[in-house]
Amino acid sequence: MPRIKMIDGIEYPYTAEEEIQADTEEAEAKVEINARKEKEVLKETDAENGNKKLLDLGLTQDEVTAMTGYKPPEE
Amino acid sequence: MAFATIDVTKGITGTIPVANGGTGLTSGTTDQFLKFTGSTTVASAAVSNDFVLVQSQSTTSASSLSFTTGFDGTYDTHMFVVNDLDVSDDGCDFYARPLLGSGGSTEGNSGIVYANSGFSANGSARTQESTSTSKIMLFGGVDNYVTYKSGLTLWLGKPDATGFKRIWWNGAFERNSSGSNTSYFGGACYTDSSNAITGMKFYPSAGTFATVTINHYGLKGS
Secondary structure (H helix, E strand, O other): OEEEEOOOEEEEOHHHHHHHHHHHHHHHHHHHHHHHHHHHHHHHHHHHHHHHHHHHHHOOOHHHHHHHHHOOOOO | OOOOOOHHHOOOOOOOHHHHOOOOOOOOOOOOOEEEEEOOOEEEOOOOOOOEEEEEEEOOOOOEEEEOOOOOOOOOOEEEEEEEEEOOOOOOOOOOEEEEOOHHHHEEEOOOOEEEEEOOOOEEEEEEEEEEOOOOOEEEOOOOOOOOOOOEEEEEEOOOOOOOOEEEEEEEEEEEOOEEEEEEEEEEEEOOOOOOOOEEEEEOOOOOOEEEEEEEEEEOOO
């Protein structure tokens, strides 16, 4: 379906050139978003693993959280 | 015998002074208000228009909303209030981009620097940044969920200044994961000294707005 843009309250259809540009930007944005999600998952995993290692050393969760800021997800 | 009533349309001539409970006026200016202009003087006065609603736009189907009215040097600061924001594509980003040239006819799709930071209700911190990109990321990963709509306020300072142009914002939105009501704030710079910003475009990274209303206000003397 062709895209619609609204400028100062009036709707206009995208031109063919604008559609191509929007398709390109949308594809680039999807790559950026996927990369960000992967980075966030890795960060969460690293935080969880690091937390577990500190607990295994004998620290309490409160002590670990005070040092690292990491809070385990609520069940 | 005491008077029961007084017919003021017949019994009084002249103008009642302020000191006697009157206005001291025989006429006023249409659409203006009464104001004390001295301790014993009342006069017509216009409402201050230093903070003005320039334009309001709403859509449930457009892929972008652009504002090009009011960028003529009248206002020092432009404020955009985004309300009722929902998107068609789950997890897309919400972007803004400066418009340039006469009537905002050209997109300023380079030389943008931004950094933003968010904190979610589940305790997770979010940050995004770029030292050179084509758009400003206002929110990252917006939920397509009609119950949890998003909102933000964005300011654009001195859009016609000779030098870099500053943009800043804060808001709250629902990320597309559970428990992720997220507060966000950010700042951006349009690093083009030669071109004035003559409009602003708001758009989701994919699909369309499902709902949104954006009000554009102009602030003078700021």
